[in-house]
Amino acid sequence: MFVFRVLASGSSGNAFVLRTDTATLLFEAGLRLPRLSKYLASEGIATSDLSAVLVSHEHRDHCVGAEELASEHGTPVIANEQVLRACGLAHLASVDAMPVGQTRRFGDIEVTSFPLEHDAIRHVGFFVRSQGRTLTIATDTGKATGDLRDAVSESDLVVIEANHDLHMLQTGPYPYHLRRRVGGPRGHLSNLQAGGIIVKHVKRPDVRVWLAHLSKENNTPLLALRTVRRVLQAEGMTLNVEVAQRDRPSLRWTGAPRPRQLSLLQHEGSVVA
Numbered sequence: 001m002f003v004f005r006v007l008a009s010g011s012s013g014n015a016f017v018l019r020t021d022t023a024t025l026l027f028e029a030g031l032r033l034p035r036l037s038k039y040l041a042s043e044g045i046a047t048s049d050l051s052a053v054l055v056s057h058e059h060r061d062h063c064v065g066a067e068e069l070a071s072e073h074g075t076p077v078i079a080n081e082q083v084l085r086a087c088g089l090a091h092l093a094s095v096d097a098m099p100v101g102q103t104r105r106f107g108d109i110e111v112t113s114f115p116l117e118h119d120a121i122r123h124v125g126f127f128v129r130s131q132g133r134t135l136t137i138a139t140d141t142g143k144a145t146g147d148l149r150d151a152v153s154e155s156d157l158v159v160i161e162a163n164h165d166l167h168m169l170q171t172g173p174y175p176y177h178l179r180r181r182v183g184g185p186r187g188h189l190s191n192l193q194a195g196g197i198i199v200k201h202v203k204r205p206d207v208r209v210w211l212a213h214l215s216k217e218n219n220t221p222l223l224a225l226r227t228v229r230r231v232l233q234a235e236g237m238t239l240n241v242e243v244a245q246r247d248r249p250s251l252r253w254t255g256a257p258r259p260r261q262l263s264l265l266q267h268e269g270s271v272v273a
C-alpha cells in the first residue's frame with residue numbers, strides 16, 4: 001500500500017499524510033486535533049495509528065496541533081531542535097530532534113529534511129522515498145534553495161508552494177510591510193516563481209505537480225493553475241499540474257513506481273567512455 005494525501009494546505013493550516021503497510025506519517029500538524037482526526041478518518045486512518053508527525057517550522061499553520069497529538073495520542077513529534085523549541089514542544093516526552101539534512105527511516109519510508117528560506121527559525125522541506133517512489137514537500141520559502149532544486153529534480157511528485165499572485169498581492173488588502181514580507185526572499189513563493197522552479201528543475205514528463213499553500217487573500221486556485229501552466233507552455237512543457245484545497249482533504253497519489261533509469265550523469269559518462 002502507498003497512499004499520499006493532502007488533508008489541507010494553505011495559510012490557515014497544513015497537513016499531509018503518507019500511509020504504507022509499515023508506517024503512517026503525518027507531515028505538518030497545522031490543524032487542531034478534532035479537525036485533523038476527522039480528516040484522517042476520511043482516509044480510514046485513526047489518529048492513534050500515526051507513526052510520527054514531522055513539523056517543518058514554528059508557524060501555527062504547521063504546528064498548532066502537534067502538542068495535542070503528542071499529549072493525547074503519544075505521537076512522536078519530529079523536527080529540528082530549534083523548531084521544537086520555537087514551537088514550545090521541547091518539553092514533551094515524545095519529541096525527537098532530527099537535524100536538518102538528516103535522513104530518518106520509518107518502516108519503508110525514508111525522509112530527509114532540507115533547508116528552505118523563510119522568516120522562521122530553521123525552516124525545512126521534506127524529501128521522501130518509499131517503495132521506489134519519491135516526493136518533495138516544499139512550502140513556505142521565498143526562493144529556491146539548492147537543496148530544493150535537487151529534491152524537485154529527483155521527485156515523481158512535487159508538492160510546491162504557489163502562495164500568491166503578484167498582482168493580487170500588490171493590490172490586495174495586506175499592508176505594505178506584510179506585502180514586502182510575503183513577497184520577499186524569506187517569504188512565500190508566488191505562482192510565477194513556482195512555475196519557474198518546475199520548468200527549470202523537473203526533468204521528466206511523467207512528474208506530477210501539486211500546487212499548495214495558496215493564500216486565501218492573494219490567490220485563487222484557477223489563477224495559480226493558469227499561471228503555472230502558462231509558464232510551462234512557454235517552455236513547451238506539459239505536466240500534470242493540480243491544486244491542493246486550502247481547507248479540506250483533496251489530492252491523493254498512489255502512483256506506480258517508475259522504472260529505474262540511468263541518471264543524466266551516468267548517461268553522459270557512458271557516452272564519453
Ligand SMILES: [Zn+2]
Pocket residue numbers: 010011014059061062139140213
Ligand atoms: Zn505556512
Ligand SMILES: [Zn+2]
Pocket residue numbers: 057059118120140
Ligand atoms: Zn511559515
